[in-house]
Amino acid sequence: MRHLATLLLVAVTLLPLAAPPIAAAAETLVMQVATEPPGLDLTATPASATAGVVFYNVQEGLVKVDRHGKIVPWLAERWNTSDNKNYTFFLKRGVRFHNGRELKAADVKFVFDRALNPETKHPAVKQYEVIGDIIVKDDYTITFALKTTTANFLLTMARQGSVIYPREAVDTLKSEPIGTGPYKVAEWVRGDRIVLAKNSDYHVKGLPKMDRVTYRFIPDPNAALAALKAGDVDATMFGLGPEHIPDLQKDSRFQVIIGETTNDVIMSMNNSKKPFSDARVRRAITYGINKPDVVKGAMFGLGRVIGTNVDPLNPYFVDMSGAMPYDPAKAKKLLAEAGYPNGFETVLKVAPQYYYTVRTGEVLADQLQKVGMKVKIEQIEWGQWLSRVWKDADYDLTIIGHAEAWDIGNYANPKYYFRYDSAEFQKLFQESEITVDDKARRELYVKMQKKLVEDAPVVWLYIHPRLAVTKKGLQGLWKDLPAGAGVNDLSEVAWAK
Amino acid sequence: MRGYIARRVAAFVATLFFVSGLVFVVVRVLPGDPALVIIGPEGSPEAAARLREALGLNRPILVQYTEWLGRALRGDLGVSLQYDVPVGRLILSRLPVTLPLTVMAALLMLTAALPLGLYAARRHRRAGDYLAMVVSQIGIAIPGFWAGLLLILLFSVHLGWVQSGGFAGWSGGLWPGVRSLLLPAIALGFFQTAVLVRATRSSVLDVLREDYVRTSRAKGVSELSVIAKHTLRNAMIPIVTVAGLQLGQLMAGAIILESVFALPGLGRLALGAITARDLPVVQGVTLFVASTIVLINFVVDLLYVVLDPRIRYE
Numbered sequence: 107m108r109h110l111a112t113l114l115l116v117a118v119t120l121l122p123l124a125a126p127p128i129a130a131a132a133e134t135l136v137m138q139v140a141t142e143p144p145g146l147d148l149t150a151t152p153a154s155a156t157a158g159v160v161f162y163n164v165q166e167g168l169v170k171v172d173r174h175g176k177i178v179p180w181l182a183e184r185w186n187t188s189d190n191k192n193y194t195f196f197l198k199r200g201v202r203f204h205n206g207r208e209l210k211a212a213d214v215k216f217v218f219d220r221a222l223n224p225e226t227k228h229p230a231v232k233q234y235e236v237i238g239d240i241i242v243k244d245d246y247t248i249t250f251a252l253k254t255t256t257a258n259f260l261l262t263m264a265r266q267g268s269v270i271y272p273r274e275a276v277d278t279l280k281s282e283p284i285g286t287g288p289y290k291v292a293e294w295v296r297g298d299r300i301v302l303a304k305n306s307d308y309h310v311k312g313l314p315k316m317d318r319v320t321y322r323f324i325p326d327p328n329a330a331l332a333a334l335k336a337g338d339v340d341a342t343m344f345g346l347g348p349e350h351i352p353d354l355q356k357d358s359r360f361q362v363i364i365g366e367t368t369n370d371v372i373m374s375m376n377n378s379k380k381p382f383s384d385a386r387v388r389r390a391i392t393y394g395i396n397k398p399d400v401v402k403g404a405m406f407g408l409g410r411v412i413g414t415n416v417d418p419l420n421p422y423f424v425d426m427s428g429a430m431p432y433d434p435a436k437a438k439k440l441l442a443e444a445g446y447p448n449g450f451e452t453v454l455k456v457a458p459q460y461y462y463t464v465r466t467g468e469v470l471a472d473q474l475q476k477v478g479m480k481v482k483i484e485q486i487e488w489g490q491w492l493s494r495v496w497k498d499a500d501y502d503l504t505i506i507g508h509a510e511a512w513d514i515g516n517y518a519n520p521k522y523y524f525r526y527d528s529a530e531f532q533k534l535f536q537e538s539e540i541t542v543d544d545k546a547r548r549e550l551y552v553k554m555q556k557k558l559v560e561d562a563p564v565v566w567l568y569i570h571p572r573l574a575v576t577k578k579g580l581q582g583l584w585k586d587l588p589a590g591a592g593v594n595d596l597s598e599v600a601w602a603k
Numbered sequence: 604m605r606g607y608i609a610r611r612v613a614a615f616v617a618t619l620f621f622v623s624g625l626v627f628v629v630v631r632v633l634p635g636d637p638a639l640v641i642i643g644p645e646g647s648p649e650a651a652a653r654l655r656e657a658l659g660l661n662r663p664i665l666v667q668y669t670e671w672l673g674r675a676l677r678g679d680l681g682v683s684l685q686y687d688v689p690v691g692r693l694i695l696s697r698l699p700v701t702l703p704l705t706v707m708a709a710l711l712m713l714t715a716a717l718p719l720g721l722y723a724a725r726r727h728r729r730a731g732d733y734l735a736m737v738v739s740q741i742g743i744a745i746p747g748f749w750a751g752l753l754l755i756l757l758f759s760v761h762l763g764w765v766q767s768g769g770f771a772g773w774s775g776g777l778w779p780g781v782r783s784l785l786l787p788a789i790a791l792g793f794f795q796t797a798v799l800v801r802a803t804r805s806s807v808l809d810v811l812r813e814d815y816v817r818t819s820r821a822k823g824v825s826e827l828s829v830i831a832k833h834t835l836r837n838a839m840i841p842i843v844t845v846a847g848l849q850l851g852q853l854m855a856g857a858i859i860l861e862s863v864f865a866l867p868g869l870g871r872l873a874l875g876a877i878t879a880r881d882l883p884v885v886q887g888v889t890l891f892v893a894s895t896i897v898l899i900n901f902v903v904d905l906l907y908v909v910l911d912p913r914i915r916y917e
Contacts, residue, residue: 144641144685144879152645227653229646280687296686296693297867297875298770322769324865328752329768333865336759336767459878489635489880497639497648510645521648 133317135580135599138330138342142297142323147279148266149221152229154509154592157266158343159300159321162595165269165285168195168214169260171511173595175419175588177260181209181270181286181309190255190542197246201309203272204290211248215240216273218250230267255540257547261512266590288314288597298323308597315582315600327461334360334575341576341583343594347461348406354575363583364408365572368417368511369591371409371462373454373470373565374504378525381450382502388562389430390440394477395470396432401568404465409568414555415514417569419588422551429559437477449478454503456483457491462570463505470505499523507570509591514554515539517563526563611904615897622893623675623886627668630877630885636660637684637880658684671886680890681883685876690887693872700770700868701861704784705853708792712849716796717842720803721830727808735800742797747856751790751863758786768865787864791856795849802845806838813837839910847903851896 143156148165162170170180179185182195201209218240221228228234236259239251252259262268275284282291286309289302302319322339324330330345334354346354355362375382375391382388397411410418413426441449454471456463464485471481481503486494494500501523508516518535520527531554538550572587582598589595638655639648655661674681680690723735745753759767765786771779810816811834819829858870869888876884907914 142875145687151641151643153641153643154645224653227650227657229642229650231650232647295867296688297697297871298865322865324768326863326865329755329863329865332752332755332760332767333769336755336763338759338767338769487635488878489633489640492639492644493634493636496644497636497651506644508644 133315133601134320135316135318135341135596136320136322136339138324138333138339138345139321140323140325140327140330140345143300145280146283146291146294146300148269148283149226149228149271150280152267152510154590157590158592158594159302160283160285160287161266161269161593162287162589162597163289163302163319164283164287164291165271166287167264167268167270168197169264171261171264171589173584173586173588175421175586177264185260190257190259191252192249193252193259194243194247194249197248198309199246201286202307203275203286204284204305205272205275206307207272207274209270209272209286210245211242212245213272214248214270215242217268217270220276221267228267230265233262233265233267255542257539257542258512264589266593289316289319292318302596310597314597316596319596337577341574341580343574344592346573346575348408348571348573351406351408351573351575359578360575361578361580363572363574363576363585365574365585365587366410366417366419367509367570367572367587367591368419369507369509369570370412370415370417371466371505371507371567371570373466373567374501374506374524375564376499376501376503376523376525377527377563378499379502381444381446384444385561386440386444387446390437390444390477391474391479392430392437392562392565393433393440394437394474394479395565395567396473397427397567399432399473400466400469403469404462405568405571408571408573410571411568412566414558414566415517416551416555417511419586420512422548424552424555426555426559430562434477441478446478449480451480451482452502453482453484454505455486455491455495455501456505457488458485459488460507462507466505466567496523499525505567507591511588511590514551517554517558524563526561528557528561528563531557531561611901615894615901618897619890619894623672623890624668626886626889627671628664630880630882631660631664631667635880637882640878640880641684671883675890680887683876683881683884685879685881685884690883693884694869694887694891697867697869697872699773699780700784700866701854701857701870703780704788704791704857704861704866704868705850707781707784707788708795708853708856709850711788711792712795712799712853713846715792716799717803719796720800720842721807721835723800723804724807724811725830727811732804735804739797739800742793742800745793747790747794748859748863750793751787751860754786754790755864768863770866770868784866787860787866790863791853791860794856795853799842799846799849803838803842806841807834810834810838836910840907843903843906843910847899850899854892854895 139158141155143159144153145151146156146160148156148160166180168180168182169177172178181198181201183198185193185195187193197209197211203209218234218237220226221231221234236252236254236256237250238253241249243249269285271279271285288305288308290305292303293301300321304314304317308314324333324345327345327347330342331350333339334342351362354360375388377383401407401409401411411427413429416423454467456467458464467483471483474481495504515535516522517526518532534550534554538547541547541550574583579602581602582600584595587593638651638658642651642654682689683693686693719735723732726732755767758764765782769783771783773780816829816833819833857868858874861868861871862874873888
């Protein structure tokens with residue numbers, strides 16, 4: 107027994123009596139992110155993990171969606187259009203790429219010619235197909251002649267796929283992208299971290315404020331929490347779940363940032379498959395769901411209940427969260443009308459890679475049981491979800507968050523995995539795409555949202571909140587994320603002096 | 604012996620050939636499309652289809668496999684779809700994490716399990732034996748990832764002795780690297796230690812009951828000599844067999860522990876590659892791990908001869 111005790115004592119003593127955790131210097135920031143980007147080329151992948159690092163921080167567009175959701179001039183200091191078909195951008199002078207060369211109009215033309223080239227395989231090529239001609243007027247003036255009037259053209263130019271990079275750096279976009287952003291890519295240790303270093307020649311004077319930003323990839327939420335508490339990271343951006351928040355709010359070492367995002371979490375119903383092809387069934391399901399309870403049960407009360415696709419950060423947002431309130435009696439009545447007085451059995455497919463889908467599914471299955479539906483939850487891996495649900499629409503019900511901003515067009519695409527096919531809605535959407543007058547366009551957006559509520563192709567549940575936790579004293583982070591749920595501008599971030 | 608080694612080398616090559624073919628087919632018939640995963644739901648199915656074509660994934664599996672095999676035989680394992688880096692280079696870059704991690708866990712396993720197992724056998728049905736069994740039962744019951752989190756909580760969050768995760772690298776010297784691998788190695792080795800303690804105890808107990816042990820004791824041979832010369836060596840064959848299998852399991856356990864401790868090792872590379880359907884990486888890592896396990900088994904077989912001269916490979 108004595109020998110054993112000695113052995114244990116030796117084992118414990120052998121553990122390192124090491125140095126204390128390294129405190130963050132004032133000009134550096136170490137951030138935890140859950141997902142490593144699948145490459146750093148914004149013109150090859152629309153992944154939000156890539157945008158989270160590269161967009162706004164390394165590469166920028168001619169215009170930018172700012173922290174209030176407004177489109178503002180960026181690499182172009184202004185633009186004009188007389189007919190909403192020909193857009194002329196006037197480039198800011200003296201903007202330099204990270205390789206030291208000045209940005210010229212020819213670079214902008216190269217970027218969009220390349221995006222339109224089928225060889226490039228740009229994931230958002232459809233958005234650029236409206237471009238008829240690109241005319242370089244001089245080194246700092248460029249005109250885009252569109253084939254048709256396109257109300258969203260400026261938004262297209264503000265999206266992550268429209269970043270400007272030098273033609274000589276095309277081959278290294280995937281691993282060492284060069285741009286005009288406040289930070290340069292200094293190092294990417296695959297599987298471990300990406301380090302960005304300050305661009306001292308940045309075109310916005312006084313920015314960036316950090317000398318070095320490190321993104322550490324820590325996929326496990328509990329490990330991320332431990333890293334934060336041990337002081338190994340200064341901030342977690344997308345790694346923690348809502349269950350961690352109440353504890354961290356009480357901890358005086360940290361500040362918790364809870365904001366809005368464009369990430370609308372929905373339960374989609376396969377509109378092409380019985381019984382969901384019947385709008386009465388879809389409405390019944392919507393009435394059978396108590397959304398505030400879903401947010402309480404699955405998200406610890408964090409998240410805003412929504413009633414339609416357009417998110418609260420969008421200028422055309424209309425609060426429709428109360429349009430179809432929880433009403434189990436009405437749900438049962440509608441099910442009976444549709445020929446299902448005793449409800450029916452169905453399968454809900456969720457991908458546990460996104461924790462909220464499983465938790466939300468469990469609450470929903472329980473709620474829907476009360477209106478007579480037997481919902482069996484099937485957990486499938488993300489790659490399978492993309493193949494079976496998203497691509498092949500081989501599903502009854504599924505839950506996922508749609509992080510992209512301005513995505514109402516998905517409902518106008520009958521091939522999208524909702525398989526929602528409404529000629530009336532498609533007409534409204536097409537009209538909204540060519541209506542430039544803001545008031546008229548807003549009216550169209552309101553009509554579209556009302557039509558969506560009426561047809562209930564999916565159940566809009568809640569907005570997944572931005573949950574960022576940082577050490578006290580970190581300033582300048584965006585509270586809301588209007589440019590896309592993963593986009594995280596760090597140019598103004600600094601430690602309080 | 605020479606004939607045996609030649610047969611083993613042939614079996615080694617056949618195993619790798621079989622494993623590579625099996626993995627190639629399995630990762631391609633599994634639901635889930637690499638192009639879709641790269642493009643993601645923010646892109647369009649049309650963009651994914653174009654990428655699939657560009658990656659050559661629309662060609663028949665046999666054509667793809669033959670092409671891959673031809674390149675692999677020339678030492679080219681392809682390029683990672685996710686990282687755009689040659690797979691061979693990617694594997695080599697992860698070895699300075701996974702190799703020391705598994706070696707440290709194995710050392711921990713051997714240095715803790717052998718004395719503890721021996722101690723328990725010598726104290727059979729006494730307090731020390733029961734305590735050793737309780738500790739090993741706890742080790743078997745606690746999953747590695749949970750042990751990892753508990754260690755982080757104690758040594759990083761509360762005591763602040765070591766970093767909660769990440770790898771310090773070897774460029775700053777030996778100690779920072781070892782320090783960042785200590786907790787994961789303990790978490791990884793804990794379960795295997797517990798298993799090996801029981802295997803050692805049971806094997807030593809069997810030998811202690813043998814007539815020749817009783818005889819040597821009756822002859823007045825010292826207890827140290829009885830244990831070291833007569834007992835331990837005879838008990839080693841089953842222990843080495845179990846330990847050999849466990850070395851393979853340590854590599855599998857590294858997949859989970861490297862995620863918990865955010866270590867850029869081979870396990871995490873494999874896990875990420877499977878999730879991202881990064882087929883060349885999945886293929887390369889599997890081949891590497893299979894080769895290592897086959898080699899370990901080969902070394903174990905050779906050790907049998909060293910431990911027991913009666914064993915002959917003809």
